[in-house]
Amino acid sequence: MSETIRVTVWNEYRHEVNKPHVRAIYPEGMHRAIADGLIGDFAIRMATLDEPEHGLSVEALAQTDVLIWWGHTAHKEVHDEVVERVAARVLQGMGLIVLHSGHYSKIFKRLMGTSCALLYRDEGERERLWVTAPGHPIVEGIGPYFELEREEMYGEFFDVPPPDEVVLTSWFEGGNVFRSGCCYSRGQGKIFYFRPGHELYPTYYDPHVLRVISNSIRWAAPVKREPQRYGKSVPALETIKPKGAGEAR
Numbered sequence: 105m106s107e108t109i110r111v112t113v114w115n116e117y118r119h120e121v122n123k124p125h126v127r128a129i130y131p132e133g134m135h136r137a138i139a140d141g142l143i144g145d146f147a148i149r150m151a152t153l154d155e156p157e158h159g160l161s162v163e164a165l166a167q168t169d170v171l172i173w174w175g176h177t178a179h180k181e182v183h184d185e186v187v188e189r190v191a192a193r194v195l196q197g198m199g200l201i202v203l204h205s206g207h208y209s210k211i212f213k214r215l216m217g218t219s220c221a222l223l224y225r226d227e228g229e230r231e232r233l234w235v236t237a238p239g240h241p242i243v244e245g246i247g248p249y250f251e252l253e254r255e256e257m258y259g260e261f262f263d264v265p266p267p268d269e270v271v272l273t274s275w276f277e278g279g280n281v282f283r284s285g286c287c288y289s290r291g292q293g294k295i296f297y298f299r300p301g302h303e304l305y306p307t308y309y310d311p312h313v314l315r316v317i318s319n320s321i322r323w324a325a326p327v328k329r330e331p332q333r334y335g336k337s338v339p340a341l342e343t344i345k346p347k348g349a350g351e352a353r
Contacts, residue, residue, distance in 0.1 A: 109325045110147045112168040113139045114159065116175045117152040119303040126303045134174055134301070137308040143318040153178055160186050170199035170321045174301065175209045187211050195291030196331070199324025201317065204301030207262075212297070215290050216264050222282070223259035226302065229277035231255040233284055233300070233312075237271040242285065242296065242319045250312040256302035258282045264297070272316070274299060285316070287323075292332060294324040 115135035119126040130137050135150045142148065149168075151159025153175075165171075171190065175182070187210045194200050194215060202212045207220045231252045235243045259280030265288070272285030284299035298316060300307045307313055 107328070108145055108147045109321060110149075110167055110169045111139075111142070111172065111321055112149050112151055112160075112164065112170075113172045114151045114174065115153075116178045116181075117154070118177050123303075129306050130303070130308070134303065134308055138172065138174075138314070138317065141308065141311075141314040142321070143315055144322065146318075146321065153181060158182060158186050160190060162189065165189060165193045165198070168193070168198060169326055170201060170324050172201040172203065172317070172321075173206045173209060173211060174203045176205040176303065179209050182210050184210070187214055191215060194293035194295065197292040197326035199293060199321065199326065200295045201320050201324060202295065202297045203317075204256075204299060207258075207264075207297060207299075212295075215288075215295060218265060219263045222262045223257075223280065225257040225259070225278065225280075226304070227257070227278070228254040228305070229257050231257075231277075231300065232275045233272045234275065235271065236273045236285075237269050240269060240271045240287075241323050242271050242287070242316060244319050245315050246312060250310075252300060252305070252307060252310060252313075254305045255300055255307060256304070258284075258299055267297075272298075292326070296320040296324055 113135045115133055117133050120130050120133045139148045139150055190211050191214050206212055213220050232249055234249045235246055257276045257278060257280055259282055262283055267286035267288060269287045270283045274282045274284040282299060286297040288295040300313055
């Protein structure tokens with residue numbers, strides 16, 4: 105029997121507090137909607153920006169197998185120390201799911217090494233997300249495509265490193281396209297960037313969106329193995345023959 109995956113859903117939780125029209129859609133925050141909608145036997149905790157250490161202490165991260173990240177208006181308020189702490193955990197094997205405007209978060213830019221810039225337009229367009237890697241576990245249970253009636257447009261060019269795999273590609277009513285489901289590996293950790301989720305629309309109640317996020321958690325969960333060793337003083341696996349004077353080592 106597999107172990108329960110421990111998930112932390114992180115949200116800056118500012119729009120829902122400060123904007124009544126967003127609070128009307130997500131009265132308890134986007135993090136609550138995501139946590140309540142996940143499909144699977146997960147151990148879920150939630151964390152927000154204004155908690156001490158943003159809810160991402162050393163102890164909290166040590167108890168997290170997969171971290172889900174939503175941010176938008178307060179990227180600069182995330183402490184660099186916490187960013188480095190999260191990045192280190194990803195390199196050690198923790199999964200990271202970055203949602204929507206989290207493309208501009210410090211942690212995503214830190215792990216991508218690029219600007220992560222893109223085109224955008226918010227006119228509430230229809231979005232069609234095409235499955236472009238039908239054999240990938242992240243799109244299990246998803247048909248050839250699914251649609252969102254209203255969403256913010258993100259368009260190419262998306263300034264990220266070439267993904268290991270693009271599992272979803274979006275087309276928007278205004279004609280733009282976008283790589284909306286991008287898979288990466290960094291160190292021993294897996295990263296999934298998933299585009300939908302503008303705060304003005306009820307995207308995180310959509311069953312297809314929630315299924316993709318749930319599938320991505322299982323995909324990104326760390327492999328159970330001994331910690332990787334690095335550095336000097338590793339015992340030799342074979343007998344090393346002594347070299348005579350003047351012989352090359």
